[in-house]
Amino acid sequence: MKLRRLFVACAVVLAGIALQSCCCGGSQISGENYEFKDGMIVFDEPERAPGQESMLAFAADPIPVVRVGFIGLGGRGPGAVQRFTHIEGVEIKGLCDIEPDRVEKSQGILEKAGMPRAEGYTGREGYKALCEREDVDLIYICTDWVNHVPIALYAMEHGKHVAIEVPAATSVEECWQLVDTSERTRRHCMMLENCCYDFFELTALNMAQHNLFGEVLHVEGAYIHNLADFWDVYYDNWRLDYNQKHRGDVYATHGLGPVCQVLNIHRGNRMNYLVCMDTKSVVGLECAQKKMGSTEFANGDHTHTLIRTELGQTIEIQHNVYTPRPYNRLYQITGSKGFANKYPISGLTFAPGQLSADVHPDAPNTNAHGFMPKELYDATMEYYKHPIHREIEEKARQVGGHGGMDFVLDFRLFYCLQNGLPLDQDVYDAAEWSCIGELSATSANHNSMPVKFPDFTRGDWNKIQGYKHAVKE
Amino acid sequence: MKLRRLFVACAVVLAGIALQSCCCGGSQISGENYEFKDGMIVFDEPERAPGQESMLAFAADPIPVVRVGFIGLGGRGPGAVQRFTHIEGVEIKGLCDIEPDRVEKSQGILEKAGMPRAEGYTGREGYKALCEREDVDLIYICTDWVNHVPIALYAMEHGKHVAIEVPAATSVEECWQLVDTSERTRRHCMMLENCCYDFFELTALNMAQHNLFGEVLHVEGAYIHNLADFWDVYYDNWRLDYNQKHRGDVYATHGLGPVCQVLNIHRGNRMNYLVCMDTKSVVGLECAQKKMGSTEFANGDHTHTLIRTELGQTIEIQHNVYTPRPYNRLYQITGSKGFANKYPISGLTFAPGQLSADVHPDAPNTNAHGFMPKELYDATMEYYKHPIHREIEEKARQVGGHGGMDFVLDFRLFYCLQNGLPLDQDVYDAAEWSCIGELSATSANHNSMPVKFPDFTRGDWNKIQGYKHAVKE
Numbered sequence: 001m002k003l004r005r006l007f008v009a010c011a012v013v014l015a016g017i018a019l020q021s022c023c024c025g026g027s028q029i030s031g032e033n034y035e036f037k038d039g040m041i042v043f044d045e046p047e048r049a050p051g052q053e054s055m056l057a058f059a060a061d062p063i064p065v066v067r068v069g070f071i072g073l074g075g076r077g078p079g080a081v082q083r084f085t086h087i088e089g090v091e092i093k094g095l096c097d098i099e100p101d102r103v104e105k106s107q108g109i110l111e112k113a114g115m116p117r118a119e120g121y122t123g124r125e126g127y128k129a130l131c132e133r134e135d136v137d138l139i140y141i142c143t144d145w146v147n148h149v150p151i152a153l154y155a156m157e158h159g160k161h162v163a164i165e166v167p168a169a170t171s172v173e174e175c176w177q178l179v180d181t182s183e184r185t186r187r188h189c190m191m192l193e194n195c196c197y198d199f200f201e202l203t204a205l206n207m208a209q210h211n212l213f214g215e216v217l218h219v220e221g222a223y224i225h226n227l228a229d230f231w232d233v234y235y236d237n238w239r240l241d242y243n244q245k246h247r248g249d250v251y252a253t254h255g256l257g258p259v260c261q262v263l264n265i266h267r268g269n270r271m272n273y274l275v276c277m278d279t280k281s282v283v284g285l286e287c288a289q290k291k292m293g294s295t296e297f298a299n300g301d302h303t304h305t306l307i308r309t310e311l312g313q314t315i316e317i318q319h320n321v322y323t324p325r326p327y328n329r330l331y332q333i334t335g336s337k338g339f340a341n342k343y344p345i346s347g348l349t350f351a352p353g354q355l356s357a358d359v360h361p362d363a364p365n366t367n368a369h370g371f372m373p374k375e376l377y378d379a380t381m382e383y384y385k386h387p388i389h390r391e392i393e394e395k396a397r398q399v400g401g402h403g404g405m406d407f408v409l410d411f412r413l414f415y416c417l418q419n420g421l422p423l424d425q426d427v428y429d430a431a432e433w434s435c436i437g438e439l440s441a442t443s444a445n446h447n448s449m450p451v452k453f454p455d456f457t458r459g460d461w462n463k464i465q466g467y468k469h470a471v472k473e
Numbered sequence: 474m475k476l477r478r479l480f481v482a483c484a485v486v487l488a489g490i491a492l493q494s495c496c497c498g499g500s501q502i503s504g505e506n507y508e509f510k511d512g513m514i515v516f517d518e519p520e521r522a523p524g525q526e527s528m529l530a531f532a533a534d535p536i537p538v539v540r541v542g543f544i545g546l547g548g549r550g551p552g553a554v555q556r557f558t559h560i561e562g563v564e565i566k567g568l569c570d571i572e573p574d575r576v577e578k579s580q581g582i583l584e585k586a587g588m589p590r591a592e593g594y595t596g597r598e599g600y601k602a603l604c605e606r607e608d609v610d611l612i613y614i615c616t617d618w619v620n621h622v623p624i625a626l627y628a629m630e631h632g633k634h635v636a637i638e639v640p641a642a643t644s645v646e647e648c649w650q651l652v653d654t655s656e657r658t659r660r661h662c663m664m665l666e667n668c669c670y671d672f673f674e675l676t677a678l679n680m681a682q683h684n685l686f687g688e689v690l691h692v693e694g695a696y697i698h699n700l701a702d703f704w705d706v707y708y709d710n711w712r713l714d715y716n717q718k719h720r721g722d723v724y725a726t727h728g729l730g731p732v733c734q735v736l737n738i739h740r741g742n743r744m745n746y747l748v749c750m751d752t753k754s755v756v757g758l759e760c761a762q763k764k765m766g767s768t769e770f771a772n773g774d775h776t777h778t779l780i781r782t783e784l785g786q787t788i789e790i791q792h793n794v795y796t797p798r799p800y801n802r803l804y805q806i807t808g809s810k811g812f813a814n815k816y817p818i819s820g821l822t823f824a825p826g827q828l829s830a831d832v833h834p835d836a837p838n839t840n841a842h843g844f845m846p847k848e849l850y851d852a853t854m855e856y857y858k859h860p861i862h863r864e865i866e867e868k869a870r871q872v873g874g875h876g877g878m879d880f881v882l883d884f885r886l887f888y889c890l891q892n893g894l895p896l897d898q899d900v901y902d903a904a905e906w907s908c909i910g911e912l913s914a915t916s917a918n919h920n921s922m923p924v925k926f927p928d929f930t931r932g933d934w935n936k937i938q939g940y941k942h943a944v945k946e
Binding site (some may be wrong): 217279311320447 | 502509510513553570604606688689691699702746748750753756759774775777779783784786787789796797798807808809811812814817818820822823824839842843844846899920921923
């Protein structure tokens with residue numbers, strides 16, 4: 001007895017020491033949903049439940065006329081309604097927002113376009129009745145960030161495909177909820193990352209897919225947008241309130257989406273781990289003090305995230321919506337044979353011999369130390385214009401929406417739905433691009449400790465080789 | 474007896490568990506000169522030896538006529554000899570290089586300027602006799618990187634002040650050697666970081682010192698320079714060979730130096746820790762295969778380093794000397810009230826009210842969302858031109874050396890020596906800016922684990938408030 005008691009006693013003492021030492025020389029590295037393993041912070045990865053299957057390359061049956069319900073008619077919604085009036089084979093069945101006057105405003109857009117009024121839904125729970133309708137194929141979600149996932153889950157559970165504004169989800173847990181629900185219900189879950197369709201980005205992606213950059217080594221993206229004069233447009237200060245509560249890159253997808261397509265993420269490549277470092281909050285805090293009486297602000301004024309891929313490439317993403325700076329999404333591709341840069345000036349650099357004389361008589365003799373002269377740049381951009389832009393650019397620029405890229409996004413969404421093709425952005429893109437928020441915050445909270453990416457494809461990241469936009473045969 | 478044996482047994486077992494867990498879930502994080510502590514890699518910091526004193530704000534007696542010995546007359550040396558022929562109060566006593574013909578070439582520069590020939594020194598050990606001369610005050614070192622410290626130590630031990638090309642040192646250990654030898658011998662040890670004197674950089678520093686940017690939150694610097702056509706100018710491929718053997722940012726000081734002056738590093742602020750992430754080597758390896766038959770290459774084609782300061786600011790440094798890109802040192806200042814950017818285009822952005830009407834009638838009404846119009850930009854750059862440039866810019870542009878900044882550097886070095894003032898860059902700057910090489914490599918070798926900066930001032934980083942260029946009363 002005495003013997004056992006002593007054993008237990010010393011066991012407890014030394015187990016205490018063991019526990020101590022595993023938090024890395026004293027720093028606490030542990031959380032509800034992650035552990036410290038192999039020198040990295042690793043998030044839990046739930047097993048795929050029985051009855052779920054991968055949504056990789058998933059295509060639903062063709063939907064010749066897509067019946068749509070809109071949820072969220074504040075900042076982004078009305079513009080989408082407006083754009084939809086220019087797309088063939090669309091019926092707008094329902095319009096939903098907390099505020100009745102916003103629903104009415106969008107009804108006006110339909111009327112003005114000579115389209116029938118849609119059924120209106122209002123209040124915080126209004127979206128449910130819309131999602132429960134039998135005659136709706138797609139729910140288009142433009143609410144504040146925190147309502148994206150609850151509404152998307154409800155819509156998929158009721159058999160609807162969903163398109164969600166960015167970021168699709170606000171936590172790793174929410175990302176898994178989207179993946180699991182999409183896999184179980186066999187419904188599309190697309191994040192509406194419009195920047196993937198901007199003109200420079202899609203042209204550069206086309207160049208990358210023609211190996212113009214040689215081996216792509218490093219890419220950059222950002223959301224640097226001084227929102228000082230715009231905070232008030234967000235209903236109840238929801239965006240400032242969200243940033244006040246959340247550290248890390250809370251709005252990474254505009255920068256990350258386009259470059260992930262260049263790197264073929266979960267199409268033969270994957271993001272392995274990230275580190276995040278941010279500045280203290282000065283401008284954000286000052287703004288939140290004025291507007292909400294806040295005494296602290298979690299989101300740093302400038303946030304950097306570095307990501308390393310399975311193929312040994314790097315991605316840099318930046319976030320700054322506070323300080324006086326020109327708008328900048330960076331968008332940069334550094335390859336072994338070429339370089340593309342969008343902000344603050346668009347430019348291309350290629351090693352001699354990368355371009356053929358078909359592009360321009362001077363094209364084969366490029367200077368690997370400077371940007372191309374304008375004439376050669378213009379010729380190269382025109383020569384490598386993406387087929388999607390060749391088809392829709394003119395109309396897109398007329399309809400507008402961030403200069404046209406929003407319309408290209410909608411056009412592609414409906415083209416794929418109507419023709420029964422896989423969508424350009426699948427649920428794994430939505431999860432991978434949205435999980436940056438919590439992963440980066442976790443790194444920043446541990447002095448920029450590396451954080452491993454969850455594999456939302458559950459081992460299927462290498463099954464498809466190369467990113468493609470689906471086109472009907 | 475039995476009882477104690479059992480106690481010992483279970484102690485050993487559980488101590489084993491403790492040991493296991495403290496190398497961070499299995500990953501080995503340990504090295505000859507660092508340990509894993511408080512969730513970071515921490516390098517050893519040797520105590521200051523008895524008889525050593527801080528060199529902070531150190532000023533030597535005035536040297537009206539500075540007698541100089543040059544060591545290393547390959548890439549950078551002859552240009553320096555040339556510039557020195559334009560400075561008053563300089564006598565060039567000795568010229569040293571491994572190769573006699575290089576010494577002769579620099580003798581020719583002196584003759585052409587109507588100055589007496591200097592004593593010549595050749596061979597790998599030639600520098601010693603030059604350092605041992607009684608009639609030399611300053612040894613100016615322009616050799617390959619690995620010879621900087623051995624020569625600098627020998628020179629200081631023989632009573633000479635030293636000026637060393639960048640980077641001053643190639644390891645943390647070498648940084649401590651420079652600091653300790655300088656502190657013990659009371660000799661200046663200045664790194665020749667010329668980019669601190671370029672025209673945009675020094676003007677922006679002046680703006681920062683006038684609080685034009687509000688609180689400085691984030692700064693960037695880089696050395697992005699495609700050396701594809703230049704590798705052969707380095708004697709025996711020394712630079713490519715060095716990069717072949719070393720991972721991390723091996724050439725950080727051009728980007729880091731100017732922004733550290735903006736952040737008052739070890740003048741009331743300090744760099745706390747960094748993380749580094751690099752790409753695989755593709756172009757570097759291919760080049761080393763051709764030139765040296767290498768089968769592997771340690772230095773990534775593109776290397777990123779993020780640094781967090783004591784005051785909660787961030788620094789980003791990039792290194793890429795391999796891929797086809799336009800030359801770029803970035804140089805960027807993001808503050809709570811303003812923004813400055815040098816590459817690829819120079820621009821300024823300020824919150825309304827930051828500039829006074831004295832600068833330009835439109836200055837008080839700046840647009841916080843875009844770069845200033847050219848006329849306002851030019852007026853602001855002229856208004857905030859640094860006093861050093863006001864004095865020497867014209868002559869500097871005539872003499873040249875990277876457009877003039879090299880001459881401004883030399884001018885300041887001699888101005889301070891001749892007037893018995895502290896130099897613009899002290900031995901702690903040399904150590905802090907040079908240690909990035911080994912710190913970043915160590916982070917990259919551990920999946921971008923955070924690495925703590927050694928405090929080369931040994932606790933004195935907060936004794937001086939604000940960076941200043943010394944000026945005689």
